[in-house]
Amino acid sequence: MKNKFYKYIENLQNTITSTLEKVDGLASFKEDIWVREEGGGGKTRVIENGAIFEKGGVNISSVHGELPEVLRKQFGVEEGNFFACGLSLVLHPINPFVPTVHANWRYFEMYNASGEIVTQWFGGGQDLTPYYLFDEDAVHFHQTCKTACDRHHPDFYPKFKKNCDDYFWNAHRNEARGIGGLFFDYLKETEDFSLENRYDFVTEIGNSFLNSYVPIVEKRKGISYTAAQKDWQEIRRGRYVEFNLVHDKGTLFGLKTNGRIESILMSLPPKVQWKYDVYPEENSDEAKLISVLKNPKSWV
Amino acid sequence: MKNKFYKYIENLQNTITSTLEKVDGLASFKEDIWVREEGGGGKTRVIENGAIFEKGGVNISSVHGELPEVLRKQFGVEEGNFFACGLSLVLHPINPFVPTVHANWRYFEMYNASGEIVTQWFGGGQDLTPYYLFDEDAVHFHQTCKTACDRHHPDFYPKFKKNCDDYFWNAHRNEARGIGGLFFDYLKETEDFSLENRYDFVTEIGNSFLNSYVPIVEKRKGISYTAAQKDWQEIRRGRYVEFNLVHDKGTLFGLKTNGRIESILMSLPPKVQWKYDVYPEENSDEAKLISVLKNPKSWV
Numbered sequence: 251m252k253n254k255f256y257k258y259i260e261n262l263q264n265t266i267t268s269t270l271e272k273v274d275g276l277a278s279f280k281e282d283i284w285v286r287e288e289g290g291g292g293k294t295r296v297i298e299n300g301a302i303f304e305k306g307g308v309n310i311s312s313v314h315g316e317l318p319e320v321l322r323k324q325f326g327v328e329e330g331n332f333f334a335c336g337l338s339l340v341l342h343p344i345n346p347f348v349p350t351v352h353a354n355w356r357y358f359e360m361y362n363a364s365g366e367i368v369t370q371w372f373g374g375g376q377d378l379t380p381y382y383l384f385d386e387d388a389v390h391f392h393q394t395c396k397t398a399c400d401r402h403h404p405d406f407y408p409k410f411k412k413n414c415d416d417y418f419w420n421a422h423r424n425e426a427r428g429i430g431g432l433f434f435d436y437l438k439e440t441e442d443f444s445l446e447n448r449y450d451f452v453t454e455i456g457n458s459f460l461n462s463y464v465p466i467v468e469k470r471k472g473i474s475y476t477a478a479q480k481d482w483q484e485i486r487r488g489r490y491v492e493f494n495l496v497h498d499k500g501t502l503f504g505l506k507t508n509g510r511i512e513s514i515l516m517s518l519p520p521k522v523q524w525k526y527d528v529y530p531e532e533n534s535d536e537a538k539l540i541s542v543l544k545n546p547k548s549w550v
Numbered sequence: 551m552k553n554k555f556y557k558y559i560e561n562l563q564n565t566i567t568s569t570l571e572k573v574d575g576l577a578s579f580k581e582d583i584w585v586r587e588e589g590g591g592g593k594t595r596v597i598e599n600g601a602i603f604e605k606g607g608v609n610i611s612s613v614h615g616e617l618p619e620v621l622r623k624q625f626g627v628e629e630g631n632f633f634a635c636g637l638s639l640v641l642h643p644i645n646p647f648v649p650t651v652h653a654n655w656r657y658f659e660m661y662n663a664s665g666e667i668v669t670q671w672f673g674g675g676q677d678l679t680p681y682y683l684f685d686e687d688a689v690h691f692h693q694t695c696k697t698a699c700d701r702h703h704p705d706f707y708p709k710f711k712k713n714c715d716d717y718f719w720n721a722h723r724n725e726a727r728g729i730g731g732l733f734f735d736y737l738k739e740t741e742d743f744s745l746e747n748r749y750d751f752v753t754e755i756g757n758s759f760l761n762s763y764v765p766i767v768e769k770r771k772g773i774s775y776t777a778a779q780k781d782w783q784e785i786r787r788g789r790y791v792e793f794n795l796v797h798d799k800g801t802l803f804g805l806k807t808n809g810r811i812e813s814i815l816m817s818l819p820p821k822v823q824w825k826y827d828v829y830p831e832e833n834s835d836e837a838k839l840i841s842v843l844k845n846p847k848s849w850v
Contacts, residue, residue, distance in 0.1 A: 280826075282827070296827075298826060298828045305824075305825075305826070307826070330846060366690035422805040422806070423810055423811065461580065484821075488818070490820075491791060491795070492795060492815075495791070495792060495796050496795050496796075496802070496805060503794070505722040505796060506722070511722055511723065512826060512827045515792075515824065516826055518788070518824040519824065519826065520824060521784075521821070521822070521823055521824070522791075522822045522823070522824070523820060523821050524605075524815065524818040524819065524820060524822070525598065525605075526580075526596045526598060526605070526607070526812060526816055527582070527596075527630070527812045527821065
């Protein structure tokens with residue numbers, strides 16, 4: 251399974267980066283191949299200063315070795331080895347009317363002292379962070395997620411949609427990071443689902459990504475915007491940074507276990523502002539966004 | 551002691567903000583008075599878009615009530631009340647040749663169920679974060695700190711200077727946030743020092759602040775700079791954000807105990823950049839800064 255899923259994310263990285271390069275039309279991805287001292291490595295692909303994408307990364311990694319201490323504690327085991335591989339992407343567009351998107355799909359195996367697999371699971375999801383909210387974009391993104399989920403189980407979309415709203419909650423701001431999408435973890439083999447079923451589900455989600463996002467980019471990329479709207483985007487990007495550095499378990503795990511810093515922090519936006527005590531005007535487009543972030547809603 | 555020290559920081563806030571307004575010459579501090587639901591409150595003073603200071607805050611607060619859970623855990627007590635007051639400041643200048651500065655001086659009391667003081671202490675310090683390093687500025691800042699310390703005990707400066715280097719360490723980047731200064735905590739009454747002695751020491755440090763920083767501002771504020779040098783400052787400000795949101799105990803404590811978010815996060819710089827994998831050219835001024843941040847040195 252690990253070889254099969256790694257092969258899948260390798261292909262998906264190629265598909266996503268080549269499509270995004272066509273969408274951008276100006277910049278191309280720069281690839282960095284890196285090696286992890288304790289085992290494994292990754293392929294980081296970063297795009298900067300494009301016509302559409304101000305900054306973004308589509309990274310894969312495959313790491314293995316002894317379980318880091320934080321994971322031993324989390325899983326309540328004394329020792330053991332692990333394997334993990336996944337694809338992570340974040341795209342920060344220039345135009346404040348084009349939303350930021352994040353996605354991650356991953357697979358994990360844990361071994362006992364004899365090297366046998368003790369447990370194995372899939373995790374991941376994707377979520378959208380608009381700066382100006384178009385209801386039809388939110389509906390399109392969620393509908394694409396739901397359609398892919400529904401092919402596997404009618405409970406998946408409602409469950410993973412709620413997980414996503416819960417996870418990407420910027421608690422200290424009392425608001426969501428964005429308008430959500432899907433978040434799932436510990437998708438193991440069960441009576442109802444074989445590991446093969448899990449693979450089919452996660453890859454279906456991965457395959458749906460470009461359809462969930464690219465049409466929104468195409469629709470909004472040409473809207474002209476003011477300096478004040480760009481400022482609003484950069485201020486909201488500050489909330490993205492706050493979430494990733496204060497709350498995001500994946501980012502903090504990477505920072506505290508000697509991960510490759512530049513690959514982890516490629517998720518941070520290119521230009522960000524923090525102003526003191528900014529509140530949008532009542533009934534403005536900016537206020538409409540905040541109101542939805544404070545009370546996540548059902549889109550489909 | 552709590553009334554005496556609060557009176558002191560109230561006066562110090564006035565002295566510092568009025569002096570900084572004169573230094574800036576354009577912008578003035580905007581005051582927000584806030585109340586903490588569980589007891590106490592604060593006076594936040596923020597300056598933005600000045601001639602010298604792009605953004606900054608000089609805040610005082612005085613809070614009391616039941617010990618928050620994180621503190622009960624940290625101090626190993628079941629229950630109890632506390633009182634804490636302090637002054638916190640951060641200044642982010644426009645000109646990349648003028649360093650950012652941070653300072654904080656505080657006093658803490660803890661009570662038992664009968665309301666008697668169980669323990670009480672002072673804490674705080676100040677540290678400098680240059681974007682371009684002038685050795686003579688670092689020496690001036692540290693010499694001012696050392697002179698104030700030496701009036702109280704010859705061990706204070708070396709000890710508190712090392713504490714500062716240890717505390718403001720951006721572990722995931724393997725570099726210091728800046729060139730340090732002083733950091734001290736749990737300055738309690740001992741055989742050698744009465745609480746009155748501790749007060750005299752902390753207020754001596756607080757009183758030395760303007761002398762440690764303002765001459766550096768005056769000396770560097772007129773240097774002209776390029777867009778590339780401003781970019782470098784904004785990229786380095788990203789490291790400041792990373793430290794404050796990932797490692798700084800005070801910030802995380804505030805975010806996780808329902809502190810006043812806008813007062814806590816006024817420490818974040820106004821405009822920040824994250825670029826992928828930036829390294830300065832060998833032997834450049836930027837490389838000289840990094841080399842000192844990687845290996846904190848003795849300045850006096």
